[in-house]
Amino acid sequence: MSKKKSKQVDTSLRQFIKDLGYVSGGAALLATTPWLQSFTPDKAKEMKKEKARIGFIGTGSRGTYNIHAVLSLQHAEIVALCDIYPPNLKEASGLCPNAKTYTDYRKMLESADIDGVIISTPLYLHAPMTLDALDAGKHVYCEKAMALTMEECKAVYDAYRKTDKVLYFCVQRMFDKKYIKGMQMIHSGLIGEIVGERCHWFRNHDWRRPVPSPELERQINWRLYRDYSAGLMTELASHQLEVCCWAMQMVPESVIGTGDIVYWKDGREVYDSVNLVYHYSNGVKINYESLISNKFNGMEDQILGNKGTMNLATGIYYLEDEAGGKKSGIEQLIGQIGNKLYASVPAAGPSWRPETKEKYIPHTILEGEFHVNDGLSMIGALKDGSDEILSAFCQACITGEKGKNIVEEAYLATMLCHLGNQAMAEQKKITFPEEYKIPYMKFS
């Protein structure tokens, strides 16, 4: 553990839990989000006035985002930085002048002065780096998705089962207030029985970064090549499929889908357009769509119940029995006469347009102002739970307490992405393979 230098536990994380009403809400609420159990006031007392010593593997755009988040924490210090791309390493070093720099992460893992590592590297490196870091006795926080292949996911999951170290993946929606509160509402029956789920992520951008010289193309634009990336599924859909399962408290048993390169025909190997249907054993389906040559529809995680609709990404829900909004003039007049009332009828106007959709009354999940992610950034959005999950990890580096459900959720979400990719590649229905099922998952 770290050399004691300082004083503060993370007050912001505590406030976050407080905002959610957990402190007064008690054990019943915590039972539904066990990964937040470590952050109650009682647990805070266990935290000594220590700082977690953190090493960064990967200091690109997402790495830098994470560096800024960790720098703002009282209970963490950045002691090491590693990257194979000199410009990024140099920039990160400017942010953390006291951190030792490395170009070989294995060398960095040999250092005894590091409690935990934060891995923000291309997907194909997640599994080898995570496994090496756990082997080296480090706590590990890795960006999503879990790994490039199903085999690697299983290997990481198995290693997690055996290790006594903390392992976190960036499933930040589990730490996003809107989602936590929205899920409480869903699970308390607000929108009735879940009958469908619709998620989409639309952008209009080629998903490229400028490349200083051609031999760096694959290193920098790794997202576009199959050996490095699993495309839209792991980069975008993974978050949303996790949310669907969280809401359903179940995992889909099969998936069909089709994927294509529709617009960005620039030599890339991953689809720029994907449409999938995931099927749960009770017949409920997830409709998933992502397209990166039109951004009209933005991003949304929508849970449909027989009594209402929860739009988790925008933090708004609608109730079925309020549909219809304003009654038409003639309906109001009929109501008036039935109630023996005389008032004016709002009927007249220059035109009449047929309505294709009933009007609903929007309700917000959280009171007051809250942040909504427009889904357009390639790096990450502010206040989407990423800061909280990083804070939670740094705290866990001090207490050694494993995060509950986090690896399991990351595993199932990543597996669903790979199964989706397989369904699209093979153009057939793919059933969740027995050998990849873990006890955590419920299929019926």
Place this chain on the structure above:
Amino acid sequence: MQKTGIDTGGTYYESSKMFHGSLQNIMGTRFDILIIDQNKLKSQEIWNDMVFELQRLDRIFNRFDSTSETSKINREAILEPVHVSLEMWTILKSCREYNIRTLGLFDITLDDFSKVLLDEREHTVIFLKKEMSLDFGGYAKGYALAKIKDLIHQAGVKHCFVNFGNSSILGVGHHPYGDAWKVSIENPYNPDEALDEISLRDEALSVSGNTPAYTGHIVRPASGETVKERKVVSITSKEPLEAEILSTAFMVATREEKKCLSGNFEIKNIIEYSL
């Protein structure tokens, strides 16, 4: 078309002695009527007659239906004189009369009605200009509402309220708990704001104007200019057809023309709202 035995729906509210008939898709819009103080059977009979009449008129005026009389004229009158039905003859004559009385502002050709030649003896029509056609958009609802008004009177109905697509409204008699039928006019640019409240007693109201989604559909004949201003005109008149014709004419009229129109017609109330 069999008139008897058609099921035209409708809802009867026993405790209020009120019948609600509704057509969701007629003349490109929606039609609602509330008939007060008639028994269920009688109300249903009146409503059946109205549905029959509205559907008949829709078939005459619909220029997107190739079998309508309007389509036949539009297709053939550029080539040779087209013989028309007695009803169409009367309609065309009245359109010509209104064209003259509105200083050419009401024009079913949206161009130049003087190039439509009506042969009094043969009851034929021919267009003297190529690319000319008839569009009863600013006429048909008013004509239909006048026919509905006749049916209401023939049936002995004293109190009833008709809403024809929000832009053409007829109030016969009065509301069961008031001395007229009160309607408010919605601001198309802000649906929560009422521009005005109008009381109708044996009167028709016609509202014309631009909306955010639908601007530039009102054309000044001859010049072909469209009206782009954010404005709404409402006209109240005893005659549904005149209200209909004048609400459009006032949308395109200049100040001088408006003065003239006011003199040429008996109008209960004209209000122009600039938005």
